[in-house]
Amino acid sequence: MEPYFKTEQLAVGYDGRVLIHDIDIRLEKGKILTLIGPNGGGKSTILKSITRHLQTISGRVFFGEQDLRQWQPKELAKQVAVVLTDRVRPELTTCAEVVAMGRYPYTNLFGRLTPGDKAAVQEALERVHALDLAQRDFASLSDGQRQRILLARALCQEPETIVLDEPTAYLDIRYKIELLEILREMAQEKGITVILSLHEIDLAAKVSDYLLCVKGETVAALGTPEQVLGGGAVEKLYGMEQSSYNRLFGSVELAKPVGAPRVFVVAGGGRGIPVYRSLQKQGTPFAAGILYENDVDYQVAQALSDNVVSAPAFWPMTDQQFRLAAKLLLSCASVIDAGTPVGEFNRKNAQLLQLAREKGIPLTKCNP
């Protein structure tokens, strides 16, 4: 498919000083591209440059066939609408009036709203589920409501592309999700191309077709979330040295407790996760086993401990794995049984608990 939005060797920065160069983006119509990366990494700089709020330093930007520099202001306004981070507070202005401002490129010299314009205002308000806010004073809204109204204003501009700079900042989780769902809908139903920046990597992976990692002098990576987020890319992007990011869960684990393991945790099937995390909070290094590699517990145990005995999925646990685990268990001062039921394949775990009892190692049982 022919890309609708395109940058070619774009270099951006302030006052003629290059911050990021060689940005090459190709984005088809109706796709969502999310910029992720640390604060001050240049996400806003890129967004401001493609919306002409900042002069590009070199390279080219295309919306449709036409170069960004060639668009007349009003024609560009029909192509691209924005939701900015500026805190705006117009006084004595209703939400409907704010949304109606989006009709600017379409109305006559005096800004008279035709019935068609008014219908567009109403539709935009309905889209963001804010029709009931129409008469409210914009200044009296909560952050979540205000952001929805600003999005409605952008939609009311009937653009081909919407550019949003950190639209979820200040929003609680419910409004974050609501906002991103609206964007997804717009992209799918109306074929609107969406370019935004987000702090939440997990949400970015879920909502976006493509991710662009922004850090350093040139963009770190561009591709689908699956391509971009694997192999420690997130840790590197944000400079996380101790903590880690789990791509499958889209969640972050804090730093591993350091030192020789003092507690051995026997778990599986998700029962281990709360135990691991509580040990991490106490700063107690622990060992875990025996965990199947397709077990959810395995994902977290791996992130929080260097001493995890694992078994390949769908095969009974072996004697070798048991010996490895037993050695670790005997080196620990105590054992925790997370309460995972024992069946045909994980019988070795029952043997580990038995061993602890025999050797007189203190054994605690959770989730009875």
Place this chain on the structure above:
Amino acid sequence: MKEKQENTQLLGSPRRFWAVMGLLTLLLVVMLVLNVNIGSVSISPGRIASMLWDGIIHGVDSSTESQILFRIRLPRLLLAAILGGALSVSGYLLQVFFRNPIAGPFVLGISSGAKMVVGITLIFLARFLGSVRPVSLVLAAFAGSLLITSVVLLFSQKVRSMSMLLVIGIMVGYICGAVTDFCITFADDHDVVNLTNWSMGTFSGASWEEVGLAAALCLPGALGALALCKPISVYALGEGYAQSMGIRVKPFRVALILLSSLLSACVTALAGPISFVGIAVPHITRSLLKSSRPAWVIPASFLCGGVFCGFCDLLARTVFAPTELAIGTVTSVFGAPVVIYMMVRRRKGEEA
């Protein structure tokens, strides 16, 4: 049909606007009648109507009453009304520019700048120009307004907070005042006579020439502001949004400053510095309208400013008659409390 009804409700109906306009027009008529009626010679409303009629049809006769009406009171109150409106719209445009309701030509020192240049013109250039026409005063005031506006704009890039900018504006105003005083100290006595009366700020001694000039400049100026009402409405969201909706921000900002300076220059040149009208009147108007829609606020502000200045002038010339107060004295008494109230309320809103 039903949908159409919903649509009109969605964006609020203009009913309130017309009600406010009606009220202001009524007040304007009351103000006009009272202003003509009250004075050292009182003329009854019925007499005013018949004299106006005769005057328009047959020309002014030579009776004392008629002379007072046509030579003194009518031009004076018309000048007060037009300049009051102009000052309000000028303040409103500055408020749009700074996106802050506490901006106005007086508090930002712009009126004082205009006064300074007019003072210098009256004192020094008057010798070369012979007699000073009102037009040259307006030009001088315009130059002064632009000069000080650009100084304030330079500072506005350095300081973020509006209160700092206000302090700077007041300081700049004092510097201009000092320069004016300096010039007066070293000027010839007979040059100063011109100046003192004017620099107090008064509508007294208004001539039809001045009324004509004020109308010729201020009415088109106000209409120009009205023509900008579409970008003004969007500019309230900030430059970023304004640009993304297709406004050419720079020319628009220049237009705002030029119009605002022109309007306040007319006022300063023809009536002297008048304080607080530019902030208080747009605020009162917005509160009456319960809206910031520029297409409503601009005409209503103009009307409201006319009424406000008309009444203030009435008080200025009658309360301590035969002594006249400076018009700025009266507008300050009513205008400054409004500004204080606004600042206090705003501070609360920021904290909440």
